[in-house]
Structures are given as C-alpha cells and as structure tokens.
Amino acid sequence: MDFTIVVAAVFSLYVIIYLIDKFLKERNHTGTVLALLLIIPSVILLAVTATTSLVNASQGTILKEDQVVLQPVLPGVNLPQSHLTHYFATIFICTVFHELGHAIAAIKEQVPLIGVGLLVFFIIPAAFVELPSSVTSLPPWRKLKIYSAGIWHNIVLTAVALIILYFLPVFALPIFKTGGGISIYSFNEYTTGGSHDFQLGDILTRLDQCHISSTEDWNHCLSKAFQQSPLGFCSAQSFLSEFQPADNESLCCPEDESNLCFKTNGQNYYCLKARRVTEASSGRCDYQEDCPDNSSCLSLASNDSSRLVRIERINAEPVLYLGHYSQLKRSLSISNYVARIRFFSPGLMQFIQELLSYIASFSAGFAVLNVIPCVAMDGQHIVSAVIELLPGNPTSLTKQRLTRYSIYGGTGLVFINVIIGLYNLL
Ligand SMILES: [Zn+2]
Numbered sequence: 001m002d003f004t005i006v007v008a009a010v011f012s013l014y015v016i017i018y019l020i021d022k023f024l025k026e027r028n029h030t031g032t033v034l035a036l037l038l039i040i041p042s043v044i045l046l047a048v049t050a051t052t053s054l055v056n057a058s059q060g061t062i063l064k065e066d067q068v069v070l071q072p073v074l075p076g077v078n079l080p081q082s083h084l085t086h087y088f089a090t091i092f093i094c095t096v097f098h099e100l101g102h103a104i105a106a107i108k109e110q111v112p113l114i115g116v117g118l119l120v121f122f123i124i125p126a127a128f129v130e131l132p133s134s135v136t137s138l139p140p141w142r143k144l145k146i147y148s149a150g151i152w153h154n155i156v157l158t159a160v161a162l163i164i165l166y167f168l169p170v171f172a173l174p175i176f177k178t179g180g181g182i183s184i185y186s187f188n189e190y191t192t193g194g195s196h197d198f199q200l201g202d203i204l205t206r207l208d209q210c211h212i213s214s215t216e217d218w219n220h221c222l223s224k225a226f227q228q229s230p231l232g233f234c235s236a237q238s239f240l241s242e243f244q245p246a247d248n249e250s251l252c253c254p255e256d257e258s259n260l261c262f263k264t265n266g267q268n269y270y271c272l273k274a275r276r277v278t279e280a281s282s283g284r285c286d287y288q289e290d291c292p293d294n295s296s297c298l299s300l301a302s303n304d305s306s307r308l309v310r311i312e313r314i315n316a317e318p319v320l321y322l323g324h325y326s327q328l329k330r331s332l333s334i335s336n337y338v339a340r341i342r343f344f345s346p347g348l349m350q351f352i353q354e355l356l357s358y359i360a361s362f363s364a365g366f367a368v369l370n371v372i373p374c375v376a377m378d379g380q381h382i383v384s385a386v387i388e389l390l391p392g393n394p395t396s397l398t399k400q401r402l403t404r405y406s407i408y409g410g411t412g413l414v415f416i417n418v419i420i421g422l423y424n425l426l
Contacts, residue, residue, distance in 0.1 A: 031152035032144050035371065036386065038151065039379070042368040046413045053420040072421040073362075083354065088125060090358040094154065094366050095126040101153030102129045105146045111135055140385040140394075147381040154367035161360040168353060169336070175344050176337040179213050181205040181314060185347035186333040197319045201346075203338050206312040209284060214336050219329075225309050226325035232299030233262075233281035234291035240298075243270050249301050260308070260322070261301040269301060274320050278310050373410035380407055 073079050079087055096118075103116055106129070115130035135146060164171070169178045181203040204212055208231070210221035245268035246252045252261035253271040262270045262277060265288045277298060283290070285297040300308055309328075311319045321328055335346035373383035383406045388394045 029141065029145070032141075032148045034155065035148035035151040036144070036382070038155070038367060038371045039382070042371045043410070043413065045368060046372060046417050050413065050416045050420060053424065072418060072425065074425060077425050086351075086355050086358045089355060090362045092125040092127070093359055094157065094363045097153045097157045097363070098150040098366060098370070099127040099129040101149035101151075102131065102146060105149035106131055106135070109138070109142050109146055111138070111146065140388040143385040144382060147378045147385065150378055151367045151370050154363045154370070157363040158360050158367065161356045161363065165353065165356040165360065168349070168356070172337060172349055175341070176339055176346065176349055178336045178338070180338060182212055182215055182218050182334045182336060183338045183346045184332050185335050185345055185350060188330055188333060197317070198332065199316070201339070201342055202316060203314040204311055204334070205314055208309055215334055218334055222325065222329055226305070226307055229286065230299055230307055231284040231286060232297040233277050234283045234285050234295045235277060235281055235298045237294045237296065239280045240264075240270065240296060243272065245270055252301060262298045263301045264296040264298055266296070270298070274308055274322065278318070278320060369414065372414055373406045374414040375407060375411045377414075379410055383407065383410070
C-alpha cells in the first residue's frame with residue numbers, strides 16, 4: 001500500500017478519534033452516544049432475524065440454531081430446569097442494573113424520582129424506577145441521558161460479565177487450576193446397572209489415546225471415540241494362550257455377565273475381563289496389521305453402537321466404560337476447574353461461569369430490545385428525543401409523524417420477532 005495513503009488514513013483516524021473524544025468530554029454524553037449507536041445494529045439484527053425466519057418458514061426449511069440471534073427464553077422449553085436459579089438471578093441482576101442506570105442519570109439531571117424498588121413480576125424478581133411526567137418536557141439531550149442510561153448500564157454489565165468470564169481462570173487460581181484435566185462435579189442419569197466406578201471430584205485426563213485438558217477436549221475425544229469404527233486392543237499371543245477360545249459368539253460368554261466376548265481377526269472368540277484386556281494391551285488397533293508380531297487385534301464381538309473406552313484419572317485406576325455415546329455424555333457433569341483443595345467443588349465455578357454467560361447474553365438482549373423504538377420500551381422515548389434534536393421546529397407535524405411511524409415500525413419488528421421466536425419454540 002502507498003505510504004502516503006497509510007499516513008493519511010492514520011492521521012484521519014486520529015482526527016476522528018480526537019473530535020469524538022472532545023465532543024464526548026465536553027458534553028459528557030459518552031454513555032448516551034454509545035447507547036444511541038446501538039439503535040442501527042439492533043434494528044438490523046431484529047430485521048435479519050425476522051426475515052430469515054420468515055424465508056425459512058415459507059420454504060418449509062427448519063431454522064438452524066445459529067441463524068437465531070435473538071430468541072425468547074422460556075423455562076422448561078429452551079431453558080433446562082437446572083438453570084432456573086441462573087435465570088431468575090440473571091433477570092434480577094440485569095433489571096437492577098438497568099433501573100439503576102435510569103435512577104443515577106435522573107438524579108444527575110436533578111429530576112426527582114417518584115419511586116424506586118423491587119417487584120415480583122409473575123414469579124420473576126425485577127427492579128423498577130418511576131420517573132415524574134415532567135421528564136418529557138426536559139431538553140432532548142437531558143431526556144436522552146435519562147432514557148438511554150438503562151441501556152448503557154446493560155452494555156457495561158455485558159462487557160464486565162464477559163471480561164470476568166474471560167479472566168475467571170486467573171481469578172480462581174488460588175483455589176482452582178485449569179488445563180490439567182477436567183473434574184466431575186455431579187452425576188446425572190447414570191444408569192449403568194446402578195453402579196459405576198466414577199467418583200465425585202475425579203480428574204479425567206485421557207479417553208483412550210485422546211488427551212483431555214478441557215471440556216472442549218472431552219467433547220472432542222468423546223465424539224471421536226464413538227464416531228469412528230470400534231477400535232480393538234493389540235493383545236499378545238502369550239496372553240491369549242491363557243484362555244480357551246470358542247468357535248462362535250453364542251458359545252463365547254454363556255451366562256457370564258462379568259466378562260465380555262472379544263474376537264480376533266481369525267474369528268476366534270474369547271470370554272475375557274475387559275480390564276485385563278485393556279491392561280495387557282500394547283495399543284489400539286483397527287486392523288491386524290496395526291499390531292506388533294505375535295499379537296492379535298482383539299475387538300468386541302457385538303456389532304451395536306456401544307463402545308468400550310478407557311478413561312484415565314489422576315490418582316485413581318482408569319475407568320472402563322462400555323455403552324453408548326449419549327449415555328456417557330449425559331451421565332457426567334464436568335468442569336474445566338480442578339479444585340486444589342478437595343473441599344471446594346468445581347460445581348461452584350461451573351455455576352459462576354454459567355451465570356456470567358447468562359448475564360452477558362441477557363443483558364445484551366435487554367440493551368438491544370430496549371433501544372428499539374417500541375411501545376413500553378426506552379426506545380420509544382429515545383427515538384422521540386432524537387427526532388426532536390433534528391433541525392427545525394421540535395413540535396412540527398413532520399417530526400410528530402416521523403416519531404409515530406418509527407414507533408409503529410419498531411413495535412411491529414419486536415412483535416414479529418416475539419411471535420416467530422415463540423412459534424419456533426412451541
Ligand atoms: Zn429502561
């Protein structure tokens with residue numbers, strides 16, 4: 001690129017930043033301007049979500065999960081019951097921050113508050129701030145400050161939640177460590193005969209040959225182990241010679257539930273203890289050629305989708321799991337956090353992590369919804385004040401019409417999105 005263009009671009013950028021900074025500092029409108037800047041992307045977001053959903057509906061295609069950017073959250077429908085605490089806590093925190101924004105801005109603008117408090121809407125705890133009707137007669141910039149302060153507080157809350165989320169492993173460092181395996185903090189629906197070898201607090205480090213240092217690794221290793229064709233175990237002939245092979249599968253493990261039936265490539269069947277096979281194995285194999293000389297590739301005789309996997313733990317014997325992917329995935333609640341002292345449960349960090357994710361996304365959703373010029377939202381007052389700021393008589397008929405049509409448009413957009421969102425859920 002030409003050197004003069006680079007210099008000109010840098011200089012122009014510097015001038016723009018300087019002017020914006022000067023404007024914001026002089027008028028102390030930083031939060032207000034940033035909240036107002038959210039109007040355009042929010043309208044685009046809602047319009048794109050509505051259009052995509054309508055196009056998909058008309059073509060009879062199913063809405064892909066990643067196409068829905070903004071959608072309602074209903075407990076019991078798309079919110080697991082175990083996350084109800086997160087849900088209520090998040091709504092409470094988001095509304096308190098939002099209303100606090102309005103209250104602080106109103107006090108700064110010397111507007112007396114009629115009421116501030118907490119309420120329970122249906123069963124959802126929330127906060128409220130009641131402003132006097134005299135707010136509507138304030139100059140437009142002062143009105144904008146008060147009405148956009150809630151949105152600005154939600155933007156800040158989203159940013160703070162994301163920053164804490166990002167640095168959470170650092171904050172938790174004195175009590176928890178990450179990157180050295182994953183820990184089990186609870187069991188769900190574990191149904192393997194009502195008993196299992198996993199213990200709460202177990203630190204898992206490897207699934208077969210796949211190394212685990214995070215929950216992403218766990219998901220990856222699990223998918224890999226269950227997607228590929230079942231792998232066998234390279235077993236030395238000297239080990240197999242200790243046992244008597246059977247000619248067919250039905251004669252392999254008759255009435256023996258503690259052993260499993262394995263077969264070699266030569267179609268010899270052996271009734272063996274899975275733990276002995278895995279311990280004596282020199283490696284995993286797909287074919288006979290994958291094993292050293294004087295070894296056989298021993299695989300499970302059954303052809304269903306169950307797999308025998310070996311999960312290694314720190315300071316404990318490996319767990320051998322025989323079963324299906326979904327059962328193992330659902331059975332264990334796992335966390336990236338490993339407690340340095342066993343007294344602390346990784347479940348606590350999991351809760352904080354999930355709560356911060358909820359706060360970040362709900363607070364962003366609050367900001368987006370509130371900035372839209374919709375009836376009963378802050379956006380209704382914001383758009384009216386913005387239009388008032390435009391050149392010309394503030395009470396002209398054109399401005400009144402523009403305000404009215406903007407609110408009609410915004411309300412319609414929110415309404416369509418809510419209807420589509422609910423339709424997709426129910
Ligand atoms: Zn508000």
